[in-house]
Amino acid sequence: MSTVEQHYANHLAPIYLWMAGGAESALQAGRDDLAALDLTLAPGCKVADLGAGFGMHAIPLAERGYRVTALDRSELLLGSLEALRGDLAIETVHADLLDFRAYLPDPVAAIFCMGDTLTHLPDFAALETLIARVAAALLPGGAFVATFRDYSTELVGDRRFIPVRADADRILTCFLEYRPDTVLVHDILHERELGVWRTRVSHYPKLRLSGAVLVDVCAANGLAAGIDSGSRGMVRLVAGRL
Template identity: 45%
Template sequence: MSTVKEHYENVLSEVYVWMFDGFDNALQKNADFFKRHKISPRQSGIAIDLGAGCGFQSIPLAEVGFNVTAIDLDHKLLSDLENRSAQLPIKIVQDDLVDFDKHTQGNAELIVCMTDTLCHLESKDKVKSLFEKVVTSLEEKGLFIITFRDLSFELPELERFIPVKSDDDTVFTCFLEYEPETVKVHDLVYRKKDGNWSLNKSYYRKLRLSKQWIEEQLTKIGFTQFESTIDKGLVTVIAVK
């Protein structure tokens, strides 16, 4: 099995932007999300993006006035972010997101951990200890935004083969294998170069988290209000300290 870092290096980071229909499309979707939820700087203006990738959240947040610390393990995705954010107040850090507090100063107004990043952590215990760091690193009334796919329900049999995206040169299929606490996510990417197809394949584990479990953990450590939704299996939790 690959580690998360190896999985991104071997398969995902090369097709990541393509998978989301291009950079501009993904930036617009996230900018719309933040606008819809009225997310703009009101206090310190400090934001932290956990698992920032190539900046689909960091960039729109910086564009509305946040000073963002963007932290991720993947070198290629962070280079993409650097190339797209020259004039923006974004500090880019390559490190494990659970150590985010080593790279930030002062309490944040906003911490985001979006598009399944939370499910990449090794265990629920790691999620809990991350949440404890998050709550102590937020200002009073600070916001914590999480989005992820609910993998707590099992897809049956052939439904576990998911056609992620394809075009003339790339075919991306995913296969899910369920375990009690995790899902083995097998990513298979065929790419055509100079008329020849080659296959890149790798699998890693994602945590099976539910909206209810996340809300319970956040409540235990002092988050008081939630705006949570689940839409076609995608969970969004906006928690207020």
């Protein structure tokens, strides 16, 4: 089994933009995600994007005039972000999610943790640590916005096989294998190389996180949170610092 960092470095990061539908399609989806939020931030304020990847949300945030710190553990994905950002005010940071406070010396207006980033944490203790640090890093009245996939309900049978994307030369499918606190995600990649199909498989653990658990952890740290349905099958959480 790979760690999250190994899985992305060796398997997913090189195809991540393709997996997301290409840069422009993914950035438009990020813009749509932000437009769907009932969130008012001061012009030019400082925000952070944790698990920013290639900039799906960091770039649209900067397009809105916010000063963005974008943190991710994948150097390859951050390189894609830097290539896509142009002259936008985005500071990129290659670091672990739990270490983000070292790069935010002053409180910020909002912290975003989008995609399925939260489930990449190693355990629920790490989740509690992250949320405590998020709460401490927000200005009074600041916002925490996160999306994630709810793996708390176990899929069975063929439903555990999930088509991700396919074209003439590449097919990506994932298979879910459940454990008590985690789900092992097997990413099965078929690629045509010089007319020959080759298969690569890698798997890594994700937390079986539910909306109710995340709301409770937020409340324990002074964040009033609500959840609803987000885009692309995600759960969306919006929390405010009391």
